[in-house]
Amino acid sequence: MHYDIVIVGGGPAGSLTALNLEGERVALLEEHQSAGFPAQCAGLISQDCLKLLKKYVDAEKFTLNRIDGAYFFSPSGEFAKLRGRSRGVVVERKLMDCEFIKTCPADVFVKAKVTGVKKDEEEFLVRSVRGDFRASYVVGADGPSSIVARELGFDRPKVLSAAQVECKMSMDESFVEIYFGYSDFMFGYAVPTGDGFARVGVVSKSNAIRWLQKLLKEHPSVSKRVDSMKVDEINCGAIPFGLVEFVRGYAVLIGDSAGMVKPYTGGGLYYLAIAAELLGKHFPNLEKFREEYMRKLGKEYAIGMRIAKLYKELSDSDYDYLVRLGKENEELAESLHMDKPSTLIRVLPLMLKVVKNPRLAVKIARCLL
Template sequence: MSLALVDRHKVITVGGGPAGLLTAANIRGPNVVVIEASTRPGWPPHCTGLVSPDTARRFGVTDAITEVYREAVFLDDEFREICRIDGSPLAVRLSRPLLEEALAERVTSLGHRILYGTRVAEVSPSGCVSILGRGTICGERIVLAAGASPRFMRVFRAARCRVIPGFEIRVRLNARVNEDSFYTIHGWRVAPQFFAWLVPLRDGREALIGIGGSHPVERLEELIQRLHRIGVEVSSIESHRGGRIVLGPPAPSPLKGRLVGIGDVLCASKPFTGGGLYAISMLAGPLAKFIEHDDDQLLLETWNRLRSELKAQYILTRAARVFQPLWKLALRAVCSAAARGECRIDYDRHSSLVSCLTPRRGALRVGQEEAAERDSSRGLWFRAG
C-alpha cells in the first residue's frame, strides 16, 4: 500500500515506544500519525523498567506495574553489601509490553493512527517523512522519538552523548532472592564502564540479570559464575535481550525548526542507571502542549530544569566511576543519613543523594563498626526456599 502526501496529519511521531506513545496520548487537538518499525507495541522488550512511583504515576498506567521494591541494595564486585536505601516503596517495575500496549490503546482511542512495521527512510526539516516503500507524509511538526538513533541525535546536537551496549537475561534461580529489594553490583572487575544489576521477579524465584559496557555477554557470564560461588545458581535462561544505554550529556535543546525531540534522541537518560522513562514522563506533557498551542515557553522551561538535573547526574556519575573507593564511602554516608531520616532520596532524581552529604549532617563520618558490619553481610541477601 502506498501513502499519498497527506497534509491533514498535523503531527508525525517517528517512534512508537514510550516516548512517542506518551506524547501522542497527551495530544488532544491535532491529528497524529505514529510511525513504528516493530510490528506490535512493546516488542522486543529491551528495558528493565525500574522507575520511581512518581514517574509511574505520570505515565498513568497502573496495570503495567508488575513489581514493587522497598529498597535498593548496593554491592561490590565480591557481593559484599556497601549499603542500602529504603523507600515506601522506593521503586516499581513497569513492564514495557504492558506499558506500550496501554499507551497505544489510549492513542488510538483519541483518533490518532499508529503505523506498525513501518520504517522511515528520511526526515526532512520542512516537516515531511519518507517511508520505505510507502511514500511520504507531511505535517506541521515532527516528533523524533526513535531512541538512540545517531542520525537523529545529531539533529539536536547530542553528538557528545556516550552510548554503550547493554545485555540482560531473564532467569530462573535455585535460591529465592529477597523480592522486596533490587541489587546493583559495582566494581572494576565486574563492570568497569557501568554496573551490573539483579532485579527479582515472581516472588524472588526469577530475576533479570544485566550488565552494561564493553563485552557485556562475556562479563555477564563471569557475573553468573560469581553468583554461583555464593550459592545463587541460574537454573535456566528464559530470554535475553540487548540494547544501547545512553549516558549523557543531554542535548542543548529539544527544538530544531519543525522537529522536536524526546527521549534518547536528546540523550535524556539517567546516566547512573541509563533509564530514560523518567525524562520521558517529565517532557511528554509540555511537548504536547507546545504542539497544541505553538507556545514553547513551558516546554523549554521544563527541558532546562530536566537538563540541569541530568547534567548534575552526569557529573556525579563520572566522579563515581573515577573515584570508586571514595564513592563507596560517600554512598555509605548517604544511606546512613537517609536511614536516620535526615534526607529523602528520590530514585529518579539521583542528585537528591547530594542532600545527604551536607557538612552539617557529618555525613562522611561513618563508623568503622558500621562499615565492618555491612561487609560481613556477604551472602545474606538471598535465602534458600
C-alpha cells in the first residue's frame, strides 16, 4: 500500500499529527486494538493545553477535575500552598486518546505492530504485522522505545521510570500535591481526580515502584491520608528525558519518541500537541518545522533541563528551607506557568533576594543561570 505519510503509533502524538495533516494521504499504524491502553498518565494538563486539544475534539468531555495550584511538600512533611499564573485540568486519557484516533482523517490500522522501517532511494518501506506500507514520509510517534527512531538511526533520549496508583485519598481536590525527597531524580505527586480519588505516583531514575511504596507508607503526610485498602493496581511507564534530534531527511519523530516532554515534570501532552500543530503548518518543509518548534520551545527545554539538574543538587534540608520560604512569599509564585519554566527565570532575582542561606543561593544560581 502506498501513502504520502505513514505515522507509526496511535497515541496522542500520532493522532494529533494525523489531524494536522488533513489533505495528505496518511496511514496511521497502531500496535494495539485501541489507543490509550494501558493508561500511563496522571492526566494533568494546563488550561492552555486543553485549549489546544479543543481544536480537535470536545476535550471538556474528558475533564475530570479542575486545578487551581499545588501544595509543595518538603521531605519532613511541611508544605507551601501556591497558586501560579496557569490553571490546570485533569483529563481521562484513555477516553480522550480513543476520541483523537476516531476523529483522525487517516486510514487507521489497529493491531498493526510495526516490525521494521527501511529507507531506499525513493521512499520508506514500513513493515507491519498487517502488511507492508510504502510512503514518502514517515513519522515516528511510537513512544519512548520507538522502532522508527531505532531503525532510522536517531539518537535516543534517556528514559526515566514512573509508577502510579489510583487510590482513595483525602486532599484538597482543587490542588495537586508535589512531594520532594521521595524520588532519586524528580518527585512524587498526587493528582486529584474528584470524588475522593487521586492518582499518586513517582518519577524516578531507577526504581519508581520502590519509591512509590516508600511515599505511600512512609511519607509523614501522604501515609496518613491514603486509604491503603482502596489502592488500585500499580501502573508503570517510561518517561523520556531530554529532547533529541527529531528531523532527519524525510523522517520525523513526535512525542515521547523524541523526548518531547517537560524535563522538570515528565508531562508530555502540551509539548507534543505544539509539535503536531507546527508540523501540520509547515509540512512538507520539515526543516522549517524543526526551526519553528525550537524557536517556540527550545528555551523552555533548556531551562527545564536546568531545573531537573537543580532537583538533584538540593538536599532534604534545602527543600525544607525552600518550602518554608514559599509559604512566606506566596506572591513569588503568582507569575509562574506550569508549561513555561522561563517564567521561573524571570522571578529568580526576586527569589534569590529572599534566600538568606548563601550556600543554597549559590546552588540555585549555579544551576539555573
